Amino acid sequence: MSSQNSEIKEFFDSWSVYQKFIEYNYMHHQELFSATAIELAKKNLPAKPRFLDLGCGDAYFAAKLCEPIKNIQYTGVDLSEVALDYARENLNKVSIIPELIAGDISSILDNFIANKERFDIIFSSFCIHHFQSLEDKKQLFEKIKQCLNQNGIFIQIDISLAAGQTREQYMSQTMLDFYSGLAAFSEAELSFTRDHIEKFDYPEGIEKMKNALAGAGFNEIDTPYQIKHYALFTAS
Numbered sequence: 310m311s312s313q314n315s316e317i318k319e320f321f322d323s324w325s326v327y328q329k330f331i332e333y334n335y336m337h338h339q340e341l342f343s344a345t346a347i348e349l350a351k352k353n354l355p356a357k358p359r360f361l362d363l364g365c366g367d368a369y370f371a372a373k374l375c376e377p378i379k380n381i382q383y384t385g386v387d388l389s390e391v392a393l394d395y396a397r398e399n400l401n402k403v404s405i406i407p408e409l410i411a412g413d414i415s416s417i418l419d420n421f422i423a424n425k426e427r428f429d430i431i432f433s434s435f436c437i438h439h440f441q442s443l444e445d446k447k448q449l450f451e452k453i454k455q456c457l458n459q460n461g462i463f464i465q466i467d468i469s470l471a472a473g474q475t476r477e478q479y480m481s482q483t484m485l486d487f488y489s490g491l492a493a494f495s496e497a498e499l500s501f502t503r504d505h506i507e508k509f510d511y512p513e514g515i516e517k518m519k520n521a522l523a524g525a526g527f528n529e530i531d532t533p534y535q536i537k538h539y540a541l542f543t544a545s
C-alpha cells in the first residue's frame with residue numbers, strides 16, 4: 310500500500326471521528342443522498358442490479374439508498390477494514406448481504422476489468438477527492454466507465470472548489486467556515502480532521518470534473534444537485 314493510502318486508511322480506521330460528520334450531517338449527507346435516490350428512481354434497472362460503492366466507508370447512507378431497490382447486489386470497496394465491518398452491519402440491517410473488498414479502488418477496478426465484471430450502478434461518495442491530480446481522477450473515471458454495463462450510470466458525490474477558486478483559497482476560506490461549524494468536535498478531533506483535510510483533500514472545480522468525465526468517455530454528464538461546496542454528479 311502506498312504511504313499516502315496507509316495514512317488515509319489510518320484516519321478512517323478511527324471511524325468514530327468521521328462517524329460524527331455523518332451523525333451531525335456536517336457534510337450534508339442527508340440532502341445529497343436524497344438527491345441521489347431521486348436520480349436512481351429515474352433509472353430503468355435490470356432485475357438484479359449490481360451496485361458498486363467505491364470508498365463505501367460504513368455504508369450508513371448507502372444502505373438506506375439501496376434498501377428499496379429490489380434484488381440489489383451490493384459490492385463495497387474501501388481501504389479501511391474497520392469501516393467495512395460497520396458497512397456489513399449497516400447493510401445486514403436492511404437485509405442486504407454485501408460483497409465487501411478491502412483495498413485501493415483503483416487496483417480493485419483493474420481486477421474487475423481483467424475479470425470482465427460489470428455493474429449497473431457505480432457510486433462513490435466523498436472518496437475521489439483523495440486522488441490528488443485531475444489526471445489521476447480522469448484515469449479512475451476511465452476505469453469506472455469500463456466497469457459499467459451499457460445502460461449503467463456513475464453517480465458521484467464529492468466536495469468541490471467554487472468557480473475560479475484555488476485549493477489554497479478553499480483551505481483558507483471554505484474550510485475555515487466549515488471548521489467553525491463543527492461544534493460537536495473536541496479540540497483533538499478538530500486538529501485530527503484538519504491535518505487529514507490539509508494533507509489529503511484535493512477537490513476540483515465542477516467544470517474540470519465534468520471535462521475529466523467527458524475525457525474518460527462519458528456522454529451524458531450532469532450535476533443535478535449542489536449544496537454549499539458539495540456536488541452530485543451523474544454520468545453515463
Ligand SMILES: C[S@@+](CC[C@H](N)C(=O)[O-])C[C@H]1O[C@@H](n2cnc3c(N)ncnc32)[C@H](O)[C@@H]1O
Nearest residue numbers: 321364365366387388389413414434435436439
Ligand atoms: C469521507 S469517507 C466517505 C465514506 C462514505 N462513502 C460516505 O459517504 O460517508 C471516504 C472513504 O473512502 C475511503 N478511501 C479513500 N481513498 C481510498 C482508496 N484509494 N481506495 C479505497 N478506499 C478509499 C476511506 O477509507 C473512507 O472510508
